[in-house]
Amino acid sequence: MSRSPSVSDETLKTTPLNAAHVAAGARMVPFAGYSMPVQYRDGVLKEHLWTRENAGLFDVSHMGQARLRGVSPLSAFEEVTPGDFIGLKPGKQRYSVLLNKTGGIIDDLMAARPVAPDGSGDDGLFVVVNGACKDNDFKVIDNELAGQVRIDRLEDRALMALQGPKAAEVLASHAPQAAKMVFMDSASFEAFGTDVIVSRSGYTGEDGYEISVPAAEAERVWNLLCADERVRPIGLGARDSLRLEAGLPLYGHDVDETVSPIEADLAFSVSKKRRDARDFPGATRIAKELAEGVSRKRVGLTVLEGAPAREGAEIADEAGNVVGVVTSGGFSPSLGKPIAMGFVPPALAAAGTKLKVIVRGKPQAAEVTTMPFVPHRYIRKL
Numbered sequence: 001m002s003r004s005p006s007v008s009d010e011t012l013k014t015t016p017l018n019a020a021h022v023a024a025g026a027r028m029v030p031f032a033g034y035s036m037p038v039q040y041r042d043g044v045l046k047e048h049l050w051t052r053e054n055a056g057l058f059d060v061s062h063m064g065q066a067r068l069r070g071v072s073p074l075s076a077f078e079e080v081t082p083g084d085f086i087g088l089k090p091g092k093q094r095y096s097v098l099l100n101k102t103g104g105i106i107d108d109l110m111a112a113r114p115v116a117p118d119g120s121g122d123d124g125l126f127v128v129v130n131g132a133c134k135d136n137d138f139k140v141i142d143n144e145l146a147g148q149v150r151i152d153r154l155e156d157r158a159l160m161a162l163q164g165p166k167a168a169e170v171l172a173s174h175a176p177q178a179a180k181m182v183f184m185d186s187a188s189f190e191a192f193g194t195d196v197i198v199s200r201s202g203y204t205g206e207d208g209y210e211i212s213v214p215a216a217e218a219e220r221v222w223n224l225l226c227a228d229e230r231v232r233p234i235g236l237g238a239r240d241s242l243r244l245e246a247g248l249p250l251y252g253h254d255v256d257e258t259v260s261p262i263e264a265d266l267a268f269s270v271s272k273k274r275r276d277a278r279d280f281p282g283a284t285r286i287a288k289e290l291a292e293g294v295s296r297k298r299v300g301l302t303v304l305e306g307a308p309a310r311e312g313a314e315i316a317d318e319a320g321n322v323v324g325v326v327t328s329g330g331f332s333p334s335l336g337k338p339i340a341m342g343f344v345p346p347a348l349a350a351a352g353t354k355l356k357v358i359v360r361g362k363p364q365a366a367e368v369t370t371m372p373f374v375p376h377r378y379i380r381k382l
Contacts, residue, residue: 020226024041057231065212082286090115090121095110096108102281106140111127133252161203170230183200184199250328254327304365315342
């Protein structure tokens, strides 16, 4: 788990759902400048497995939500990302990365054109960025796209994620139209007696939704969902173990401003059209990496013996030479064994490659494993 650096409890922000967490017996910790629930009474292991089998509800209101509005916000957004946003259709969402001038990842994000009830998708670009990065992200976008877009930060909205194999049937009981959505669809409509922005996506590898609601309605909507016997509130601890099993990177750990999308195994975020045009920040570096390869690559690791390898643990080859570093690691509740992600040279990145992780000074056997560790269960078509 990541913790905000040296933030005192007195300076922590709270989300609109803070009272609901406290009432549910959550253990609150500093995260991204907010007081957030790391776990509830059931504990991380049970919360993790509940989400894999039922429906877990997560508070992600610390994330940054905004509308980018202007004459051509889609084309403008392509000046700071490598995705095809001009071609983004109404009702669709796209994963992308905000890049610096050298092709490093400033942040990863989701951007959507939610379909409105009238069938239009022209209310700008709806962007969700990481909580710890949001102030800098919006500053970068504002500086780079000044005069082209207006950033309307949606500080008056909360964000929650309903994840798991029963998430669709739960949400359909409140919003029947959500059942018609598929992975990476996005729509705006009325549900729970208020206006919502819903995408069929998430950060667990499970089917599910992210639901943006007015802050004033957040606790009521949260309690309505939690009243369903299929739903339990889930904390940041299980969110971290779920995303690790899904092979999804965590910004500030597995990716940062020194890491390119190609090194991070996120080449899919660089669209073919943009690769050919080379018209995005850091295009020279990224084009070279695509053509000639990289010096390091993000991989999955299964730890075959000993304790979990945590962030910062060294990775060694079979001869004991240090060749990389673990960026995320922990125990997999679904698999019953330790797993990790980290960077190694491409020559050692093939699945099945035998490596070692150094835990408390002791080498432990590990093996490169194809990600995701636990198969994704996104609903791509109905």
